[in-house]
Amino acid sequence: MADYPEKDRPVAAWCDPEHLHVRLADGRQVSVPLWWYPRLLGATAAQRNTVEFMLDGVHWPEIDENISVDGLLNGRKAPGASRPSVAAE
Numbered sequence: 001m002a003d004y005p006e007k008d009r010p011v012a013a014w015c016d017p018e019h020l021h022v023r024l025a026d027g028r029q030v031s032v033p034l035w036w037y038p039r040l041l042g043a044t045a046a047q048r049n050t051v052e053f054m055l056d057g058v059h060w061p062e063i064d065e066n067i068s069v070d071g072l073l074n075g076r077k078a079p080g081a082s083r084p085s086v087a088a089e
Helices: 069-073
Strands: 010-015 019-024 029-033 052-054 057-060 065-068
Touching: 010 052, 010 057, 019 069, 029 069, 057 069, 065 069
Parallel strands: none
Antiparallel strands: 010 019, 019 029, 052 057, 057 065
16 A cells, blocks of 8 residues: 555544535545435434544445545545435425
């Protein structure tokens, strides 16, 4: 495995109702729409709160989801992810 920059190591991750937030070792915070990751979007709050950190990403063991910091920084969505339709008012 290639050397991964320490500054890009994830140190915290959490979800609000619409976004995934990941804080990196150098203090940056990356936030992306939750719909980018359908497994995470469909998970319960308890499943979303069970997080493991890897050198280069974040893992949610209860839903078998892995998201790389590189993917977050480069805007890569999960295959098949699509923006939810907004109901007309």
